[in-house]
Amino acid sequence: MAVTIREVASASGVSVSTVSRAFTAPDQVQPRTRQRILDAAAKLGYSPNPAARSLRGGSTGTLGMIIPDIANPFFPPIVKAIQARARRQGYTVLVADSDEHETDELATIAAVSKRVDGLILWASTLSEARLLELAGQMPLVIVNRHVPGIAEVRISLSAGITQAVEHLRAYGHRRCVFINASRDELSRGKSIHESFEALDLSIVELGPYEPRFETGVHAATLVAAHGATAVIAHNDLVALGVLHQMSSLGVSVPGDVSVIGIDDTLLASVSTxxxxxxxxxxxxxxxxxxxxxxxxxxxxxxSGDGTSVVEIGSRLVPRASTGPAPTR
Structure with missing residues (x-):
């Protein structure tokens, strides 16, 4: 069984990120510490993968980005924006789709890692141990996933969810449904429950499901059974599925049920x-x-044994799918 970077870190008495820097950015590590790490690695038989060695020897001029679902309209504007930003820094961007499956993500990383100088993983399905191993082999940033020791872009929905709950409460809604399509480690449902409880609103959770349009179609038929007058969906795709099915069932939005999505994709502004x-x-x-x-x-x-965490906020964009709660 291959020796892992965590075993080297434990044997040399340093953090995983320090071991990573010893191989990928040796000038960032004190000579005595680096030598201790190299000695431990040699004794255990550990060596970084070819991608890490190529990073020390030169640059590919390419950044990698692996996203969960390229068909989700949330991602194309992000890909376009990151390509434009990378181009100004002299880089191109290689984008791949994991389809939110661990085996596909692992295969994609293996195919991409030798061709890029660093990698952005969005809502990775991999275990923390695998992600730490990968971070020890090449520069890595994770988005929408927290793993101590890895640089992270954190999307905070707190402000947007609080605004959404206040919005529904002001319209007189008291019983709501959350359509959950999150994995446990993303904790989106926890944030939503806390916001509703803080304003003394009732919320019932459906799922977890897949974060797709079809999920909204399926869940819409269950909303009425809970007597809910408002729905918050995991993302815009799920919310659009709810809108579609409500229309098919003859349920008025927002007359009978108000619907809120998350992301603010182009489709959100042009839906009916x-x-x-x-x-x-x-x-x-x-x-x-x-x-x-x-x-x-x-x-x-x-910096030291700490890792950069950058946070991005959110805000509510009110449109026509929400309105006063019906009088029953």
Missing amino acids: PSLTTIRIDPEEIAAKAGDLLLETIAGRAN
Whole structure:
């Protein structure tokens, strides 16, 4: 069984990120510490992968980005924005789709890693141990996933969700449904439950499901069974599925049920009715993720044993899919 970077870190008495820098940015590590790490690695039989060695020897001029679902309209504006930002820094961007499956993500990383100087992983499905191993082999930034020791762009929905709950409460809604399509480690449902409880509103959770249009179609038929007058969906795709099915069932939106999405994709503004949603700015994501990856490649993102965490906020964009709660 291959020796892992965590075993080298444990044997040399340092953090995983320090071992990573010893191989990828040796000038960032004290000579005595680096020698201790090299001795431990030699004794254990550990060696970084070819991608890490190529990073020490030269640059490919390419950044990698692996996203969960390229068909989701949330991602194309982010890809476009990060390409524009990378181009100004002399880089091109290689984008791949994991389809939110661990085996596909692993295969994609293996194919991409030798061709890029660093990698951005969006909502990775990999275990923390695998991600730490990868971070020890090449510059890595994760988005929408927290793993101690890895540079991270964190999307905070707190402000947007709070605004959404206040919006529904002001319209007289008291019983709501959350359509959950999050994995446990993303904790989106926890944030939503806390916001509703803080304003004394009732919320029922459906799922977890896949974050797709079809999920909204399926969940819409369950909303009426819970007597809910409002729905918050995991993302705009799920919310649009709800709108579609409500129309098919003859349920008025927002007359009978109000619907809120998350992301603020182009489709949210052109749907019928237009979708109230929580906006996450793709330009800001591109800027923060791209800059943080370049800092990580240069060895500047880590300070001591700490790791850079950059946070992006959110806000509610009210549109026609929300309105006063019906009188029953």
